[in-house]
């Protein structure tokens with residue numbers, strides 16, 4: 001019984017602390033609510049807003065005078081011109097109507113009119129200059145995800161540069177290094193602009209290949225969309241804003257590309273997570289080896305052999321396999337809801353690897 005007497009002061013102190021904490025939390029919550037109300041006064045299309053009754057809601061991504069997509073397929077190599085020893089690339093951000101599957105169209109914000117934007121592919125050590133003209137109704141910036149760029153080229157609005165306003169141009173310049181699989185994407189209101197399509201592959205090839213070049217080398221950028229009543233919203237992992245379309249290089253199955261391979265060929269797939277959800281990507285037929293993670297080569301002795309790899313937002317996995325078995329083999333996400341189009345199976349994150357003799 002005597003021991004219980006010692007506990008009284010502790011219990012009283014704990015109760016006091018609990019009350020103090022909950023009061024502090026309440027005032028923090030009130031502060032957040034107040035600042036959200038202030039934000040809602042300056043909404044832009046595609047921006048999260050808070051209504052007066054405090055329900056979250058989203059504005060659709062919409063623009064006047066939307067253009068047609070410049071090509072049917074995204075992620076195609078971007079031409080450059082040489083100025084001295086500098087490889088000069090040109091990008092224009094613009095809204096287009098983008099076809100995800102037959103009869104399903106999104107309002108997409110793009111680099112050069114496709115989702116993904118065009119692939120920039122250079123050799124390690126190249127001096128690269130990228131001119132970007134912003135034809136979006138909103139500011140933007142570009143971040144060179146994973147590339148070792150100087151700080152001023154990192155593309156972070158109001159931290160490393162001023163946002164590129166509608167109608168303005170900006171020049172990025174850096175040395176492309178190290179070799180590997182990278183991406184470029186908007187870093188201005190990324191939750192909206194990246195969801196809307198502002199992403200693309202950036203591949204830096206090694207000066208001297210360290211391993212045999214694959215016969216088939218394909219970028220696969222994985223993302224999600226929310227299309228509702230003919231309008232496009234920024235898909236997010238939150239209630240009411242969950243995606244209903246899932247795409248590889250901007251297309252959902254059955255309109256994802258078929259990868260054609262001859263039996264015995266070495267295949268490299270560069271998986272890149274550019275959406276907001278995780279995707280366990282599973283290969284049928286043969287296992288694969290993870291040869292690079294986030295652009296960096298994995299030493300031979302540390303390379304895992306697997307048939308499923310979890311690709312999280314921002315990650316890249318270069319996987320390789322030899323197509324030893326002929327047939328039509330599936331590559332798909334193993335969160336099986338992600339292999340649907342607006343809840344109808346099959347669809348979404350699936351593609352066929354067609355191995356012929």
Ligand SMILES: [Cu+2]
Pocket residue numbers: 278279280333334335338349
């Ligand atoms: Cu998935």
